[in-house]
Amino acid sequence: MAEETPPVDEMHYEQLAQDALRGVIRSALERAALPDGIPGAHHFYVTFKTRAPGVSVPPDILAKYPDEMTVVLQHQYWDLKVEPTKFSVMLKFGGMPKVLAMPYTAVTRFYDPSVQFLLQFEAPSTVEDIAPEVAAAEPDRTPPPAGDDDGPKVVSLDQFRKK
Numbered sequence: 001m002a003e004e005t006p007p008v009d010e011m012h013y014e015q016l017a018q019d020a021l022r023g024v025i026r027s028a029l030e031r032a033a034l035p036d037g038i039p040g041a042h043h044f045y046v047t048f049k050t051r052a053p054g055v056s057v058p059p060d061i062l063a064k065y066p067d068e069m070t071v072v073l074q075h076q077y078w079d080l081k082v083e084p085t086k087f088s089v090m091l092k093f094g095g096m097p098k099v100l101a102m103p104y105t106a107v108t109r110f111y112d113p114s115v116q117f118l119l120q121f122e123a124p125s126t127v128e129d130i131a132p133e134v135a136a137a138e139p140d141r142t143p144p145p146a147g148d149d150d151g152p153k154v155v156s157l158d159q160f161r162k163k
Contacts, residue, residue, distance in 0.1 A: 021119050022104040028112070029087050032073060033080040041114040043074035049123055052106035054086060058098045068108065071100065 025046075032038045047070040050057050061069070071091055073080070078090040078097070088101035110119040 018121055022107065022121070024119065025104055025107060025110045026082060026084070026087070028110075029073075029080065029082045033082050038073065042112055043072065043114060045109070045111040045113065046071050046073065046107060047109035047111075048102050048106040049108060052102070052123075054101075054103040055106050056088075056099075056101040058100075061093060061098060061100070070109070 028044065032044070038044070047068060048055065049068055050062055050065050051067065057065075057069075071089070073089065076092065079099070080089045081087060085105075086101060086103040088099055090097050090099050092098070108121050108123055111117070
């Protein structure tokens with residue numbers, strides 16, 4: 001009996017879902033960037049990979065948090081800029097203002113403890129991690145054998161259209 005190969009998700013649904021959930025973060029941050037700030041008792045704990053592609057963190061902060069860090073957006077944050085693929089914010093560290101910027105893909109956790117809302121994401125992939133996934137996802141380009149009657153049938157809709 002022939003071994004069946006599992007179907008390849010050429011739509012990349014898992015990635016689409018992750019991107020959609022990162023849109024929730026963007027929407028929450030857009031609301032926080034409004035003049036009234038974060039509404040009610042809401043506040044955000046945003047955990048991100050400090051060395052992920054596109055992350056900008058001052059060197060002294062990076063030395064203290066070489067892999068991952070969590071920032072809290074509640075009362076004291078400034079210049080929150082929300083863009084389609086990334087955001088930046090000014091926070092104070094030891095009384096000194098520092099600007100942090102990161103793409104949403106660097107975020108591994110978004111938590112609003114006021115309503116117990118949590119989103120967790122896989123850590124951003126490195127190029128080495130992505131290459132095998134892309135190779136595995138490549139479609140099989142072998143043409144189907146001639147005379148294969150098990151495939152889908154194409155039906156022209158022209159015969160059903162009004163003239």
